[in-house]
Amino acid sequence: MTYEVQTALAAQAHLGECPIWSAREQVLYWVDILAPALNRFDPATGENRVMAMPAHIGCFGLREQGGFIVALRNGIFLTDADGNIEKQVGDNPTDTSKSRFNDGHVDLLGNFWAGTIWEPRDHKGGKLVRVKPTGESEVMGGDVLVSNGLGFSPDGRWMFHTDTPNHILYRYPLDEAGNPGERETLREFERGTGGRPDGAAFDSEGYYWTAMFDGGRVLRINPENGEIVDEIRLPVRWPTMVAFGGDDLKTLYITSSRENRSEEELAQYPESGNLFAVRVNVAGRAEPLFRG
Numbered sequence: 279m280t281y282e283v284q285t286a287l288a289a290q291a292h293l294g295e296c297p298i299w300s301a302r303e304q305v306l307y308w309v310d311i312l313a314p315a316l317n318r319f320d321p322a323t324g325e326n327r328v329m330a331m332p333a334h335i336g337c338f339g340l341r342e343q344g345g346f347i348v349a350l351r352n353g354i355f356l357t358d359a360d361g362n363i364e365k366q367v368g369d370n371p372t373d374t375s376k377s378r379f380n381d382g383h384v385d386l387l388g389n390f391w392a393g394t395i396w397e398p399r400d401h402k403g404g405k406l407v408r409v410k411p412t413g414e415s416e417v418m419g420g421d422v423l424v425s426n427g428l429g430f431s432p433d434g435r436w437m438f439h440t441d442t443p444n445h446i447l448y449r450y451p452l453d454e455a456g457n458p459g460e461r462e463t464l465r466e467f468e469r470g471t472g473g474r475p476d477g478a479a480f481d482s483e484g485y486y487w488t489a490m491f492d493g494g495r496v497l498r499i500n501p502e503n504g505e506i507v508d509e510i511r512l513p514v515r516w517p518t519m520v521a522f523g524g525d526d527l528k529t530l531y532i533t534s535s536r537e538n539r540s541e542e543e544l545a546q547y548p549e550s551g552n553l554f555a556v557r558v559n560v561a562g563r564a565e566p567l568f569r570g
């Protein structure tokens with residue numbers, strides 16, 4: 279299939295990440311990790327509202343009662359609808375001078391999950407944290423350099439997770455309580471020009487769409503065998519994450535990065551850091567809400 283990728287917002291973000299569609303408000307929230315800021319983009323008006331954050335914001339979830347759960351470098355917090363911090367509900371389990379939160383999602387049971395990057399990248403120090411609606415938080419594993427690509431399959435059976443610099447897509451079986459079992463490697467991506475798996479989202483048919491960082495593309499992946507079944511080429515080389523949005527959930531939004539790029543690279547890919555939108559022929563599914 280051929281896709282028409284459009285610039286939804288010429289954001290020129292440092293490190294755009296975590297697009298999440300709010301079905302309730304019909305807007306896209308997304309973060310610039312390094313700004314640091316949580317953004318509210320309204321595609322109907324083109325307006326983008328910036329809510330400054332007190333520390334690097336890796337990801338967030340939408341709360342059922344309104345407001346957000348945000349994963350900042352120094353911990354996980356509840357906020358009101360304007361992004362004002364109300365209460366801490368979790369820690370960054372590693373040294374916050376060497377680690378920040380990165381990608382995350384809410385699971386089908388209303389728990390919030392967020393993973394960390396181990397910034398020295400000298401061992402797999404990235405961790406995964408789960409915050410329950412009760413406000414209890416726990417470390418649920420990790421063993422990755424850069425925690426990314428978290429996703430929960432629509433049938434509730436699987437948690438997907440990537441380690442971007444290691445080019446690996448893992449999946450974990452989930453039990454009825456939503457606890458992960460032994461992880462297995464679903465796919466190890468080729469090293470070369472195709473990129474590495476970054477942030478992702480499931481569609482309503484259970485396929486997994488991943489942004490390929492440094493590969494300038496988004497892939498649709500078969501969740502049973504890891505095979506690539508479709509590809510969207512992008513005008514930027516460093517896409518970071520995808521989300522389904524729009525009233526029919528058939529618009530795929532894609533964030534991107536300018537972080538650590540040279541002048542030459544930015545001249546070649548001047549749209550780096552922008553937010554993109556592309557119509558696709560399969561719907562996503564409504565983003566679960568954090569029940570706390």
Ligand SMILES: O=C1O[C@H](CS(=O)(=O)O)[C@@H](O)[C@H](O)[C@H]1O
Nearest residue numbers: 295380424426442443474476491
């Ligand atoms: O999610 C992210 O992934 C990237 C990719 S990598 O770790 O460099 O392979 C990273 O640069 C970025 O900082 C991060 O948010």
